[in-house]
Amino acid sequence: MRLGIIGTGRIASRFVETAVDGLDVEVVCVYNPHGESAEKFGRRYKLDIYTDQLEDLIEVVDCVYIAAPHETHYYYTKLMLENGKHVLCEKPMALSKVEAVELYELASRKNLVLMEAVKTAYCPGFNELINIAKSGKIGRIVDVEATFTRLTPTNTREYTNPIYNGSFLEFGTYGLLPVLKLLGTDYTSVSFKSLRNIGGVDTYTKAFIEYNNAMATVKTGLGAKSEGQLVVTGTNGYILAKSPWWMTKTFQVRFEDANRIEEYNYPYEGTGLQYELAIFLVAILDKNNNTTHQLPMISPNESVTAAQIIDEFLTFNTPLWETANRECKQREQDIPMPDIWAHRGCSMRYPENTLEAFEAAAKISGITGIELDVQLTSDGEVVVIHDETVDRVTNSTGNVKDFTLKSLKELKIDAGDQQYTTIPTLREVLELLKPYCEKNGLLINIELKTSVVRYEGIEQKTCDLVKSYHLEKYIVYSSFLPQSVDLIKKIDPTAQTGMLAETLDDCMLYAKIVRADALHPYIGSLGYVLPKEFSKMPVRVWNVEEPFFNDGRILKDTHLDRYKLYGATDIITNVPEVYLEYI
Numbered sequence: 001m002r003l004g005i006i007g008t009g010r011i012a013s014r015f016v017e018t019a020v021d022g023l024d025v026e027v028v029c030v031y032n033p034h035g036e037s038a039e040k041f042g043r044r045y046k047l048d049i050y051t052d053q054l055e056d057l058i059e060v061v062d063c064v065y066i067a068a069p070h071e072t073h074y075y076y077t078k079l080m081l082e083n084g085k086h087v088l089c090e091k092p093m094a095l096s097k098v099e100a101v102e103l104y105e106l107a108s109r110k111n112l113v114l115m116e117a118v119k120t121a122y123c124p125g126f127n128e129l130i131n132i133a134k135s136g137k138i139g140r141i142v143d144v145e146a147t148f149t150r151l152t153p154t155n156t157r158e159y160t161n162p163i164y165n166g167s168f169l170e171f172g173t174y175g176l177l178p179v180l181k182l183l184g185t186d187y188t189s190v191s192f193k194s195l196r197n198i199g200g201v202d203t204y205t206k207a208f209i210e211y212n213n214a215m216a217t218v219k220t221g222l223g224a225k226s227e228g229q230l231v232v233t234g235t236n237g238y239i240l241a242k243s244p245w246w247m248t249k250t251f252q253v254r255f256e257d258a259n260r261i262e263e264y265n266y267p268y269e270g271t272g273l274q275y276e277l278a279i280f281l282v283a284i285l286d287k288n289n290n291t292t293h294q295l296p297m298i299s300p301n302e303s304v305t306a307a308q309i310i311d312e313f314l315t316f317n318t319p320l321w322e323t324a325n326r327e328c329k330q331r332e333q334d335i336p337m338p339d340i341w342a343h344r345g346c347s348m349r350y351p352e353n354t355l356e357a358f359e360a361a362a363k364i365s366g367i368t369g370i371e372l373d374v375q376l377t378s379d380g381e382v383v384v385i386h387d388e389t390v391d392r393v394t395n396s397t398g399n400v401k402d403f404t405l406k407s408l409k410e411l412k413i414d415a416g417d418q419q420y421t422t423i424p425t426l427r428e429v430l431e432l433l434k435p436y437c438e439k440n441g442l443l444i445n446i447e448l449k450t451s452v453v454r455y456e457g458i459e460q461k462t463c464d465l466v467k468s469y470h471l472e473k474y475i476v477y478s479s480f481l482p483q484s485v486d487l488i489k490k491i492d493p494t495a496q497t498g499m500l501a502e503t504l505d506d507c508m509l510y511a512k513i514v515r516a517d518a519l520h521p522y523i524g525s526l527g528y529v530l531p532k533e534f535s536k537m538p539v540r541v542w543n544v545e546e547p548f549f550n551d552g553r554i555l556k557d558t559h560l561d562r563y564k565l566y567g568a569t570d571i572i573t574n575v576p577e578v579y580l581e582y583i
Contacts, residue, residue, distance in 0.1 A: 001281060003025050004065070006030075006064055006065070012041070018270045019273035020274075023274065025277065028061060029060050030042050030045075032050075037554065040552075058083045063086035063280070069164065070169055073090065073094065073095075074093075074094050081107055089115070091118045092172075093303060094310075095164070095310055112287070118173055118276075119276050120177055120248065122296055122297070123268055124248075124268075126248040127296040130182065132264070137234075140235045141183065142213065144183060144230075146178050147219040147220075149220065149222075149224060149226045150171070151225055154524050167203060168317070169313075172220050172313065173306055177302075177306075178232070181302065183214050185302060187210060187305075188212060191316075192205060192316045193206045193208075202222075204220070228245065228246075229241060237254055239251055247268050247272055248268065252264070331565065332564070335564045340367055340571055340576045340580050341540065341573070342357075342572075343371050344371060344574070345358040346574075346575070347548050348548060348555065353373060353384045353386055353424070354415070362433055364577055369476070373386040374446055374458065376457075377400065380457070383400070383408060414550070416550060427465060434471060437471055444474055444475050445478055446466075446475060448488075451481040463492055476518065478520050485498075485499055497515075498540060500520040511534075511537070519540070520540045522543075523563060524543075555575060
């Protein structure tokens with residue numbers, strides 16, 4: 001079978017990498033309305049055709065896998081069916097009952113396979129769980145509780161999609177799957193409760209579904225973590241599948257007698273995407289050969305009912321999200337834009353943490369500061385490099401701590417156009433930037449890389465170097481290691497410090513302990529207003545999604561509005577020139 005892919009996001013990449021091996025199918029084409037994204041994906045996976053024209057895809061494929069944004073699923077599915085293509089569409093396939101019914105009726109008229117891609121539905125363990133639950137072993141089923149939470153950065157599409165965002169649209173289909181399989185599609189009512197972030201996105205939602213003589217709860221979360229378990233309650237016992245139940249490898253049947261526990265174990269290979277693709281291909285063969293296999297599938301009725309519940313959620317959710325979003329936009333006008341810092345210099349235009357990157361950043365009009373990283377050589381010299389090894393950025397390999405300064409200086413960093421540069425010392429960087437600090441007030445954030453390798457004495461050596469250049473008032477020290485931040489304060493009580501952490505919560509926790517002056521969290525962890533005790537502190541956020549020099553990634557996000565609403569006072573970015581132009 002010749003397969004085309006619509007969409008080039010995370011799930012499309014996993015699909016190509018893990019789903020097609022060993023199956024009689026070839027991915028021949030990828031489509032994205034943004035040609036640059038299609039080309040990047042196509043080249044990465046060595047596809048013959050990558051295009052921003054749907055006609056090109058339709059011409060060369062027998063079937064398609066749709067992995068585009070939720071709100072486009074109906075359009076692409078309908079178009080592919082109308083053009084005679086079998087469709088495997090990521091969940092949710094449709095956002096209303098009307099849309100889902102139309103798609104299944106169209107597939108039936110065209111004698112085509114239409115499958116909703118919820119990988120759990122096709123894996124062996126989950127299907128055996130359903131079979132045992134229906135067998136009567138636990139008696140009559142009276143309740144199903146399904147939870148799916150995954151802590152997700154706030155700068156991803158799950159939050160930033162302008163309408164179709166939030167935890168229930170992302171994970172609700174998974175939770176609805178066992179509910180509809182076990183309790184059926186004739187529910188009597190559904191209601192929802194949600195917690196929201198400052199922008200109105202549902203970060204944690206519970207759906208309560210009632211049946212005649214049964215009930216169910218589906219719990220989803222992006223911004224809160226819960227035990228991701230599936231519990232099927234019966235009149236004689238219950239089934240427990242612990243997290244991650246949606247990748248069902250094991251589950252237990254338990255009874256009133258606590259000593260009576262039956263445990264079941266099943267294989268779950270790879271990402272599970274190969275299960276749904278294998279079933280999809282068999283279903284197509286059945287259509288082509290007029291044969292029938294007993295296949296574990298989501299029935300049209302189950303898929304239609306899931307779409308109906310999603311539609312009811314949107315009816316509940318959209319006005320609440322719109323109100324919160326509108327209030328956000330009103331507040332936005334009164335909040336100043338964040339200050340801009342260069343992350344390892346202008347690190348998309350030049351190799352990171354090099355003199356060239358720092359000089360380019362220092363010359364940008366309106367820039368607030370430059371962030372850099374320091375480590376120690378084997379002979380105790382303070383050098384500027386991010387990774388604990390030289391592997392990624394130089395022409396050599398090995399740990400920074402094992403090189404002398406002389407041997408480190410012999411390594412080459414590719415600067416493009418057959419030009420090379422070297423790893424600088426902190427002394428060289430301070431000499432370069434001192435005039436910009438004194439003339440323009442340029443600040444320097446020195447990150448002490450001590451959380452992986454504990455460089456003894458690096459705090460004192462760094463402070464002494466700064467002092468020797470009389471730059472103390474222009475320096476902010478930060479580290480992921482609270483002890484380093486604390487030690488800086490002990491060396492110089494007047495030093496400005498920032499607490500680095502992956503999450504805003506951890507930044508606040510450790511900042512209180514080590515008396516840090518600022519919070520330096522990952523930008524994707526912002527989602528709510530700072531507590532009052534931290535409301536006056538600078539919040540300098542950093543981003544891992546931006547490309548570095550020649551790393552092949554595409555710059556996607558150049559809008560800062562939502563981050564200031566979440567409390568960001570400063571942005572530490574690889575592309576300060578782009579952000580300052582935007583402001």
